[in-house]
Amino acid sequence: MTLLAVEGLDAHHGLLHAVRGVSLAIAEGDKLALVGANGAGKTTLLRTLAGAHPASAGVVRFDGADITVLPAHRRVALGIALVPEGRRLFPDMTVLENLLVAGRRARPGPWTVDTVLDAFPLLRPLRDRRAAALSGGEQQATAIGRALMTNPRLLLLDEVSLGLAPRAVDTVYESLARLIATGATVILVEQDLGRGLAIADRVVCLLEGRIVLEGAAAELTRERVTEAYFGLRGPGGQP
Amino acid sequence: MTWVNVVVQGVLLGAVYALFACGLSLMFGVMRIINLAHGDLAVVGAYLVWLVADKAHVSPFVALIAALPVMLIAGYILHVALLGRSLRGGPLVPLLTTFGLAIAIQNTLQEAFSPDVRSLGAAAGWIATASWRISGGLAISWFGVLILAVAVAVLGGLDWFLRRTGLGREMRATAQDPDAARLVGIDARAVYARATAIAVATAALAGAFLAIRSTFEPLSGPTQLIFAFEAVVIGGFGSLWGTLFGGIVLGVAQTIGGHIDPQYSMLAGHLVFLAVLASPRGRTLAARSAWT
Numbered sequence: 001m002t003l004l005a006v007e008g009l010d011a012h013h014g015l016l017h018a019v020r021g022v023s024l025a026i027a028e029g030d031k032l033a034l035v036g037a038n039g040a041g042k043t044t045l046l047r048t049l050a051g052a053h054p055a056s057a058g059v060v061r062f063d064g065a066d067i068t069v070l071p072a073h074r075r076v077a078l079g080i081a082l083v084p085e086g087r088r089l090f091p092d093m094t095v096l097e098n099l100l101v102a103g104r105r106a107r108p109g110p111w112t113v114d115t116v117l118d119a120f121p122l123l124r125p126l127r128d129r130r131a132a133a134l135s136g137g138e139q140q141a142t143a144i145g146r147a148l149m150t151n152p153r154l155l156l157l158d159e160v161s162l163g164l165a166p167r168a169v170d171t172v173y174e175s176l177a178r179l180i181a182t183g184a185t186v187i188l189v190e191q192d193l194g195r196g197l198a199i200a201d202r203v204v205c206l207l208e209g210r211i212v213l214e215g216a217a218a219e220l221t222r223e224r225v226t227e228a229y230f231g232l233r234g235p236g237g238q239p
Numbered sequence: 240m241t242w243v244n245v246v247v248q249g250v251l252l253g254a255v256y257a258l259f260a261c262g263l264s265l266m267f268g269v270m271r272i273i274n275l276a277h278g279d280l281a282v283v284g285a286y287l288v289w290l291v292a293d294k295a296h297v298s299p300f301v302a303l304i305a306a307l308p309v310m311l312i313a314g315y316i317l318h319v320a321l322l323g324r325s326l327r328g329g330p331l332v333p334l335l336t337t338f339g340l341a342i343a344i345q346n347t348l349q350e351a352f353s354p355d356v357r358s359l360g361a362a363a364g365w366i367a368t369a370s371w372r373i374s375g376g377l378a379i380s381w382f383g384v385l386i387l388a389v390a391v392a393v394l395g396g397l398d399w400f401l402r403r404t405g406l407g408r409e410m411r412a413t414a415q416d417p418d419a420a421r422l423v424g425i426d427a428r429a430v431y432a433r434a435t436a437i438a439v440a441t442a443a444l445a446g447a448f449l450a451i452r453s454t455f456e457p458l459s460g461p462t463q464l465i466f467a468f469e470a471v472v473i474g475g476f477g478s479l480w481g482t483l484f485g486g487i488v489l490g491v492a493q494t495i496g497g498h499i500d501p502q503y504s505m506l507a508g509h510l511v512f513l514a515v516l517a518s519p520r521g522r523t524l525a526a527r528s529a530w531t
Contacts, residue, residue, distance in 0.1 A: 052422060076424035088419040090412045101408045102423035150424055 002061075003028045003185055004049070004080075004154055009058035011041075011048045018044040020209035021058070026154070026187065031180055033200030033217065034189045037229055041209040042189045043085050046156045049187070050082035051075040062154070079107055079153030083160065085189075087143040091132035095123055095142050098131055102149040109151025116145040120175055137168025141175065148179075157188045161195060173199070193225060207231045244377040245498045246491055251383030253470075253490025254390040255452065257483040258445040259463050260470035261394050262438030264482045267471070269414045269434040272322060272333045276341040277442055278464030282457065283344060284310055284443025285359070285450035286352060292362055299359040303447045307440050314439025318432040326431070341460065348457035359450040367451055386448050390483060393441060398479045410434060469512040475520070 004026040011019040018041045026032055034042045047053035049060060051072035060068045062078055070078075089098055099113050117124045120141040126134060131142060140160055147155060160176070161169040173195060180186060180199060190196035197203065197217050205213035205228040213220070213228035226232075263277045274280075284306060291302035325336040360367045363382075370380040401407040413420040413430045421427055449455060449463065466489060474485025489508050496507025515521050 050422060052418060071426075072421040073424050073426045076422065082422050084419060084422060088416055088422075090415045090419065092415055093408070093411060097408055098412075100405070101412045101420075101425070104405045104409065105424040146423060 001028055002026070003030075003063060005059075005061040006049070007059045007061075009045070009048060009060065010056045011044050011053055012056050013044065018209055019048060022206075022209070022211055024204065024211075026185060028153070028185055029183050030185055030202060031200045032187045032202045032204060033196035034187060034204050034206065035191075035193060035196055035225060035229060036206035039208075040206040042206055043158055044209075045206070046082060046158050046187065046189055047084075050080055050156055052082065052084075073105075076150050076152075077105065077107065079151070080156065081147040081150045081152035081154070082156040083143050083147045083158060085158040085162065087136075087139045089131035089134075089139055089142055089146070092130060094128050094130055095134070095138075096127040098142055098146050099149050102146045106149055107151040111148045111151050113149070116148055119148070119179065120145050122171065135168065136164045137171055140164060140168070140172050144172070144175070144179075154185045154187070157186060159189055159191060161190065161192055169195075193222060193229075197222070197225070205229055241376045241498070245494050247377065247379060248383075249491030249494035250487050251380070251387055251490070252494060253487030254383070254387040254483075255445065255448060255486075256466045256470045256489050257486025258386065258390045258393060258441065258448065259467035260474075260482045260486055261397060261479060262441040262445075263464075263467045264471045264474075264476065264479065265397065265434055265441075266438045268477055269410055270322075270326065270333075270431050271330065272326070272337065274438070275334065275337040275464065276344060276460070277337075277438070277467060278460030278462065279341045279344040279348075280310075280314075280439050280460075281442040281446030281449065281463055282348065282455055282460045284439075284446035285455045285459075286348060287443065288447040289357060289359055289450065292359065299363050299447065299451055303444070306443060306447070310443035311436045311440040314436035315432045317439065318435035319428075322435060323428055323431060341464075345457050345460065352457060354456055354458070356454045356456045357450070358454045359447070360452070360454075363451045382452060386452070389444070389448070390486070393444065394479045394483045397437070397441075401479075406433065466508070469508060472521075473512060473515045 002025050006022060006024040009019055009022045010017070022045060034045065036042050044053055048055050051070055055068055059066060062080060067075055067078065090101065093101065096113065099116055103113065117127070122138060123141055123145065126138060131139060134142065144160065160172055164172065177199065188196060188200060200217045203215060203217050203220055203225060204211055205225055207228065212231070213225065259281060263274060266272050266274050287306045287309065288299055288302045291297070291305050292299045295302065321336060321340070322333055325332045367382050370378045372378045401411055409420070409425050410430055410433070413425055413427050417427045446455070470486040470489050471482055472485070473488050474481035474483070488511060492511040493504045493508040497504030
């Protein structure tokens with residue numbers, strides 16, 4: 001069943017036309033990797049889906065309902081959670097408080113402070129530490145945990161490996177892999193193609209705000225994605 | 240003994256300033272609005288208490304209990320109708336909005352109540368005048384102690400609310416990152432409206448105490464605003480206990496100045512404020528402005 005349907009979505013940053021006519025459909029349990037170069041519109045697309053950025057045209061449907069103009073906090077209540085780029089924790093609140101504040105208006109579901117700490121065991125001893133005093137990997141784990149606290153039906157992950165040490169990326173991805181194995185529906189933005197392809201079952205490549213390549217992760221070679229990534233070939237496969 | 244008395248009176252005076260300041264501090268901390276109408280909203284509270292006490296023939300304390308929920312609702316409406324909209328226009332628009340609001344309130348009060356100076360002191364009865372005479376040079380007024388106790392309870396209660404309750408955590412989260420707060424399901428607009436409601440109610444409380452303690456008239460607001468602002472700056476943004484401390488420092492500075500020469504009272508308070516601004520601590524005020 002289609003959980004999220006996007007039709008002809010446009011979004012602007014001032015005069016910059018960041019997302020152009022994007023159409024997507026995501027079924028429950030899908031894991032979609034959104035790839036593309038810097039400035040391709042990946043983050044803007046995710047933020048528009050989460051309601052943190054206004055759509056200038058097009059329709060977003062979630063579970064059949066039109067949510068195009070719904071504010072972000074109402075989308076959270078419907079079950080869309082975004083782990084924003086740069087993690088965006090509440091810096092002067094503790095790990096526990098960061099989780100609790102997100103759980104306050106959560107949908108009923110499996111995620112509680114305890115289950116989140118079970119999924120990210122590295123956070124358990126840090127629960128009373130201020131978020132600003134955490135390492136990058138710990139912050140990222142907290143940010144993902146905070147999004148999970150809302151018991152999302154669709155989890156949007158923006159650049160979870162950005163700015164992290166390689167070992168921290170491994171830790172975060174181990175937890176993500178476990179999470180994804182439980183059947184969560186995920187849209188993942190990732191600069192690291194290898195990571196994205198390993199975790200996703202579908203890949204969408206954006207170039208200058210448009211979808212230039214879409215396909216099952218198993219059928220796409222790294223070369224084809226790379227070509228689309230840099231715009232070396234048109235959408236029809238013509239050079 | 241005289242100096243002990245001066246300091247004690249300063250502490251009691253400072254409690255009034257702290258009570259004025261906590262709403263100002265809350266609004267700035269949560270939504271970066273410097274509410275220039277804060278003092279005038281306090282005066283509105285004083286008039287409301289006066290009106291209720293006068294019409295219903297009840298003690299100002301009873302009238303105050305009736306007035307607080309009204310001011311709480313008025314604050315919520317004020318945000319939804321006015322401040323919330325002005326916030327969309329960038330950081331300068333809310334400042335201008337509250338400036339305009341201050342003028343509108345002052346003139347409406349003059350129109351409605353005339354510029355006469357009033358006091359609720361007489362209506363409050365014996366509690367406004369009774370005191371403990373400790374010794375020849377030292378007397379502690381009951382009402383001063385009552386205000387200090389209320390100030391500690393209000394500031395301590397707000398601090399507890401922000402740290403220990405779900406609504407308070409939402410308020411702190413929104414203060415630290417409104418965008419991220421929306422992404423975890425917090426309705427930032429409702430949080431802002433709640434903060435304004437609390438700020439306006441505490442302002443009304445302070446205004447009523449001012450009216451019982453001394454006098455008030457339609458133009459009393461700006462002076463109280465300055466004292467409240469100074470208390471917030473001296474105590475440092477982002478801490479309610481700091482605001483209480485700042486209010487007390489300001490109060491003690493004023494009574495010490497006033498003891499040396501009555502005309503130095505205000506000046507001494509302003510000088511302490513300027514000294515804090517000029518100190519190394521003052522330079523980091525803007526950086527530490529978020530609520531923790």
